Amino acid sequence: MPIRIWDIPRQEYFYSGHRLCPGCGAGIIMRHLAKALGGRGIISHATGCVEVSTTYYPESSWGVPWIHVAFENAAAVASGIEAAYKVLKRKGIVDSEKEVRVVAVAGDGGTFDIGFQALSGMLERGHDVLYLVYDNEAYMNTGIQRSGSTPFGAWTTTTPPGKNWPYGEWRYKIRKDLLLVAMAHNIPYYATINPAYITDLYEKILKALSIRGPKLIHAFSPCTPGWRINDDDTIRVSRLAVQTGVWINLEYENGVVRVTTPVPRRKPVEEYLMIQGRFRHLDRKAIELIQKQVDEYVERINRLVGREVIGPVER
Amino acid sequence: MNGKKIEPLSGNHSVAYAVRDLDVDVISSYPITPQTAIVEKLAEFIANGELDAEYIHVESEHSALSAAIGASASGARVFTATSSQGLVLMYELLFIASGLRMPIVMALVARSLSAPINIWNDHSDLMASNDTGWIQIVTTNNQEAYDLTIAAYKLSERPDISLPVMVVLDGFIQSHTIEPVELEDRDKIRSFAPKVKRKYTLDPEKPITIGALGDPEWYYEFRVQLYEALERAYKAFAEVAEEFRSYFGRYYEPYQTYYVDDSDTLLIVLGAHTGTFLKAVRAARDEGIKVGLMTIRLLRPFPHEIHKILSQYSYVGVADKAIYMGTPSGSYLASDVMTSLNIEGSSTRVISYIYGIGGRVVKLEDALYIVRNLWRISKRIEEPPKKPVFVGVRW
Numbered sequence A: 001m002p003i004r005i006w007d008i009p010r011q012e013y014f015y016s017g018h019r020l021c022p023g024c025g026a027g028i029i030m031r032h033l034a035k036a037l038g039g040r041g042i043i044s045h046a047t048g049c050v051e052v053s054t055t056y057y058p059e060s061s062w063g064v065p066w067i068h069v070a071f072e073n074a075a076a077v078a079s080g081i082e083a084a085y086k087v088l089k090r091k092g093i094v095d096s097e098k099e100v101r102v103v104a105v106a107g108d109g110g111t112f113d114i115g116f117q118a119l120s121g122m123l124e125r126g127h128d129v130l131y132l133v134y135d136n137e138a139y140m141n142t143g144i145q146r147s148g149s150t151p152f153g154a155w156t157t158t159t160p161p162g163k164n165w166p167y168g169e170w171r172y173k174i175r176k177d178l179l180l181v182a183m184a185h186n187i188p189y190y191a192t193i194n195p196a197y198i199t200d201l202y203e204k205i206l207k208a209l210s211i212r213g214p215k216l217i218h219a220f221s222p223c224t225p226g227w228r229i230n231d232d233d234t235i236r237v238s239r240l241a242v243q244t245g246v247w248i249n250l251e252y253e254n255g256v257v258r259v260t261t262p263v264p265r266r267k268p269v270e271e272y273l274m275i276q277g278r279f280r281h282l283d284r285k286a287i288e289l290i291q292k293q294v295d296e297y298v299e300r301i302n303r304l305v306g307r308e309v310i311g312p313v314e315r
Numbered sequence B: 001m002n003g004k005k006i007e008p009l010s011g012n013h014s015v016a017y018a019v020r021d022l023d024v025d026v027i028s029s030y031p032i033t034p035q036t037a038i039v040e041k042l043a044e045f046i047a048n049g050e051l052d053a054e055y056i057h058v059e060s061e062h063s064a065l066s067a068a069i070g071a072s073a074s075g076a077r078v079f080t081a082t083s084s085q086g087l088v089l090m091y092e093l094l095f096i097a098s099g100l101r102m103p104i105v106m107a108l109v110a111r112s113l114s115a116p117i118n119i120w121n122d123h124s125d126l127m128a129s130n131d132t133g134w135i136q137i138v139t140t141n142n143q144e145a146y147d148l149t150i151a152a153y154k155l156s157e158r159p160d161i162s163l164p165v166m167v168v169l170d171g172f173i174q175s176h177t178i179e180p181v182e183l184e185d186r187d188k189i190r191s192f193a194p195k196v197k198r199k200y201t202l203d204p205e206k207p208i209t210i211g212a213l214g215d216p217e218w219y220y221e222f223r224v225q226l227y228e229a230l231e232r233a234y235k236a237f238a239e240v241a242e243e244f245r246s247y248f249g250r251y252y253e254p255y256q257t258y259y260v261d262d263s264d265t266l267l268i269v270l271g272a273h274t275g276t277f278l279k280a281v282r283a284a285r286d287e288g289i290k291v292g293l294m295t296i297r298l299l300r301p302f303p304h305e306i307h308k309i310l311s312q313y314s315y316v317g318v319a320d321k322a323i324y325m326g327t328p329s330g331s332y333l334a335s336d337v338m339t340s341l342n343i344e345g346s347s348t349r350v351i352s353y354i355y356g357i358g359g360r361v362v363k364l365e366d367a368l369y370i371v372r373n374l375w376r377i378s379k380r381i382e383e384p385p386k387k388p389v390f391v392g393v394r395w
Helices: A025-038 A049-054 A075-088 A109-113 A116-125 A178-184 A200-209 A233-243 A269-274 A282-304 B011-021 B036-048 B061-073 B082-090 B091-099 B124-129 B142-156 B188-194 B220-250 B271-286 B304-310 B334-344 B364-378
Strands: A040-043 A066-068 A102-106 A129-135 A189-193 A215-220 A250-253 A256-259 B005-008 B028-029 B054-057 B078-082 B104-111 B135-138 B166-171 B178-183 B253-258 B265-269 B291-296 B298-300 B315-320 B350-353
Touching: A025 A040, A025 A102, A025 A129, A025 A233, A025 B036, A025 B271, A040 A075, A040 B178, A040 B315, A049 A189, A049 B135, A049 B220, A066 A233, A075 A129, A075 A256, A075 A269, A075 B028, A075 B054, A102 A109, A102 A116, A109 A116, A109 A129, A109 A269, A116 A178, A116 B061, A116 B315, A129 A200, A129 B350, A178 A189, A178 A215, A178 A250, A178 B271, A189 A200, A189 B078, A200 A215, A215 B304, A233 A269, A256 A282, A269 A282, B005 B220, B011 B104, B011 B142, B011 B166, B011 B178, B011 B188, B028 B036, B028 B061, B028 B315, B036 B054, B036 B078, B054 B061, B061 B078, B061 B082, B061 B091, B078 B082, B082 B091, B082 B124, B091 B220, B104 B124, B135 B142, B142 B166, B142 B178, B178 B253, B188 B364, B220 B298, B265 B304, B265 B364, B271 B291, B271 B364, B291 B304, B291 B364, B304 B334, B334 B350, B350 B364
Parallel strands: A040 A066, A040 A102, A102 A129, A129 A215, A189 A215, B028 B054, B028 B078, B078 B104, B104 B166, B135 B166, B265 B291, B265 B315, B315 B350
Antiparallel strands: A189 A250, A250 A256, B005 B178, B135 B298, B253 B291
């Protein structure tokens, strides 16, 4: 039986008073991650928005043990933590029954770009670590610069639309696909989560934590200033991402891909794009290009699943 | 032999034997010449059950130190080793390891830096990291490499210090040269350097935040505390050395002098070439050239008290195995020595010699050239140079 909203514990481990922006998607994700960990986890955090906003010395929002070392190494630090607990338990220095779930958290910059090598190393070595990327699709901590996860057509400060770059972000291709990265590393669990589908999000984090070995979770994480959306549009834009097929909630386990939020009839991608200021400069041609990209992506996922779980666009 | 075991060991294996008997918990390593034999030997120890540790086969030196920090923050005793490009790939993390006050021990097998790529020995990597907040112990032979690796853990894990330590050995000259090394009893080593339960570690039952954002209101204090911890480490090193003597009979001072009592001048050196220079000093004495020798063992924190010895001379020489680019002295070590003398208002002048860069062969004649040149300057037979003297370079 799937998890219901009242199954999510009330106890908080990610405290208020942090300096995240109003409406920050990552805040919702971190809050539920901390809840899922409760008193049995350790977080290794990469440099990024969440890191600087939640640990402003001498304050901290974290009710779970938490460490930040650098930008590109959350996965390597987590590897060290996991290895340490493994050997300390074996030697009887730490109670061998003690449950310690190690989690690495990084943004898209710390995952798709600078942290990719450390992530790959950790997945390949098979550490019992959950790696969670909160993907806001640009370098938001430094003020909205393009990352390896920035979608085609998105305005950022380093991909401004202009005479030579009519659509801002210039590369017409789907970004690095973490599902394929997970598959290539032969890991036991991969999932995508989205703050508009909170029970699905929570359930997947819990499930990932219960599986031994390296796990990867890719979280859709709206950024209100970076995406040029209203503070109260975070959930709306998250839901539209799923309803348009821009984002697909799925799970990859034991070689099988499963879509957890089927969308029988998709909305046109324009609805998702038009509520965000970062896509406001796009013309009809660009929107059609993006629609085509999304169609191709949906088709690929449907093919992986083996049937049409994401339906056609209905205008 | 008083029942002790003497083994023919390379410098690299000396370190590995010490690490094995210290019951290290986590080893995270990436191969690089000339360090590799250390982590190979440790892998062997783990593979055949002589050491119970987790071995993390990281994908880079950057991750090697990152994983070591994570493991250390979790309360484990950790070890890593590197050289040259590996150390500079760790550079970012060197500051973080000391800033987070992680008691990590690393063997640095000193090697030159690219470019051009060169795998041979000098002190470019060591010197490039001497401002990172690490304690740096420079060994001169394999026995020291073994002993001071053991002492390094004791020093690093002292609650009043809690700093990472680099144990330095010269690439190839030490790392690949076999010398007789007196090995100590495992239980005795463990009772000398027992594992200390740290007050703050990453523990789900006692959540803490490590590595927070330090704004201008706080960052300064953290850095000053780090400076003060390094200052404390000077006295702590002497205490650890004293305790080491009471356990094992061998004694290590932060610096060591030879022939100072009747010498006209003094030459300061670092690392494995101490032996070569000592031989040169002895040979020169037969010619009536009275030069003393000082070897610096504790590079960081720098043994400032050497000024007391140095200020007795009009001239002292420093032979450095690294080039301090863009500086008048051309030498890191000479600059440190000059600073110590200057702070004390001493008028002693420092002559800077550079030698053995990129593994350029250091012959006894080269050492003799330095010793004789320094003596002639001290006797006013020769004018003191105002630039570094590059010994053994083809112009």
